Amino acid sequence: MSQTDQSLAGGVCDLESGVCALPGDSAALPGATAGHPVPEVGLTRITYVTDPICSACWILEPAWRSLTERYRDLIDVRHVYGGLLRGWQGFHDAGNGIRRPEDVAHHWDEFAQISGQPINSSVWWSDPIDSSYPPSIALAAVRRLAPEHEEAYLRRLREELFLDGRNIAAPGLLEALVAELGLDVASYRRLIENGEAEAEFERDLVRTHELGARGFPTLILEGPDGRVVLHGWIQPDRLENTFLTVSGAARRPVVSSIGEAADRLGTGTSLEYAALTGHSVTEVEELLTRAGATSRPVGKGRAWSPKQRNRR
Known part of the structure; x- marks a missing residue:
């Protein structure tokens, strides 16, 4: 096991900050963005450090979807998967009273009550997720296979988990959702079996550290008028105002119809x-x-x- 893997044993979510943090670290740090330059032609890049089982990221969805649906042509989104839960062996979050998978159910119910974003927490009782690595590797495979479908695949994973209470680490479900998007399942399976998808995910783990992101969601907005780092789930107005500040774009109306x-x-x-x-x-x-x-x-x-x- 690599040093990176050893450091990513699991993560916890804090109700007050709205951040799902990796163990042994505080919330994300506003470190320098490594690797990708700011997009050209006035686009604003949003680097979204996340995890498919992150409840705080699910609570961010109202703000995130409102922003991306209204300003899609002005945004270049890059997802980075940071590995929230490698596994349960030896995991214990004393502060939140989480030692076993079923303890997460109560935690998610509290998140839903506070935020108003509904969560189906039944998976932690019926078919607990052992690790967030399998769906993250599946996302990396979709990125390699058809990057234009990566965000749609992430959304479908979150719907299956947070709305339907299904175990999104199950290989059969991961493949079924690939087929649902109309992608080549055989090519997807090859990326999983030959290790290319896992290698892509491992690069995301490294990138997470390079960015200084130690909690999810972390949004790094880089536009023509500046750079801002946001942590945790935030209200739609704050996300939109931050985007407008760094992008210099004019405010657009809500969707009235x-x-x-x-x-x-x-x-x-x-x-x-x-x-x-x-x-x-x-x-x-x-x-x-x-x-x-x-x-x-x-x-x-x-x-x-x-x-x-x-x-x-």
């Missing part, structure tokens, strides 16, 4: 739809119901699946 919002988001929580449209959760649920969208309960919230339209 619930039909357009449905075309953009597809499956989403009430809070995600509210962030994109500027409506309250109550208002957006009424609008989605009138538009014929179906919903299901997730924890104390709801997830929506709109009627099929001309989805992008």
